[in-house]
Amino acid sequence: MLASVALTEPPVLDNELDRVWKALSDSTRRAILDLLRQGPRTTTQIVEAFPHLSRFGVMKHIDVLREAKLIQTREESRQRINSLNVVPIRQIYERWVGRFEELWASHLLRIKEDAETNPTGAHTIKARTKKRPKAG
Numbered sequence: 794m795l796a797s798v799a800l801t802e803p804p805v806l807d808n809e810l811d812r813v814w815k816a817l818s819d820s821t822r823r824a825i826l827d828l829l830r831q832g833p834r835t836t837t838q839i840v841e842a843f844p845h846l847s848r849f850g851v852m853k854h855i856d857v858l859r860e861a862k863l864i865q866t867r868e869e870s871r872q873r874i875n876s877l878n879v880v881p882i883r884q885i886y887e888r889w890v891g892r893f894e895e896l897w898a899s900h901l902l903r904i905k906e907d908a909e910t911n912p913t914g915a916h917t918i919k920a921r922t923k924k925r926p927k928a929g
Contacts, residue, residue, distance in 0.1 A: 809862075810888065813881040816861035821846070822854050826863060829877035836866075836873045 816822050821843065828834060828842055840851045855875065858864040865878045 809881070810885060812861040813863065813885055816857050816863055817882075819854065819857075821851075822858055825851075825854060825858060826877060829864065829875060833874050833876040836875060839875060 817826075824843070825839060828839065834842075836852070836855065839855065840846075840848050843851050855864060859866060862881050863878055865876050866873050867876075868874075
């Protein structure tokens with residue numbers, strides 16, 4: 794089953810997604826992305842948000858995020874404005890998380906059906922969902 798899934802995936806995406814996984818593997822880069830979730834920031838604003846790192850260190854992290862296409866940068870006069878690009882994260886979700894979500898959803902539905910058809914389980918479920926009289 795896994796072999797058929799692997800054959801249907803476009804191999805080009807794997808190289809692109811490898812860069813995204815690498816970028817997301819670092820806590821500082823994830824913190825930069827969290828900062829950009831709040832809105833676009835200049836490069837200087839990003840550097841200032843990480844006072845424990847050198848400007849050079851933050852710039853290296855920003856470069857990795859740009860290479861992974863997680864950050865888009867545009868120039869306005871003498872400033873560089875950085876924005877979050879969620880498309881690569883969505884691609885990871887669709888490629889990896891979405892498939893496992895379907896698998897778990899079917900397992901959870903089966904467990905729910907088993908619990909509802911089991912007399913002991915059905916009684917327990919009804920007891921928990923039964924409305925209690927209001928205290929008054």
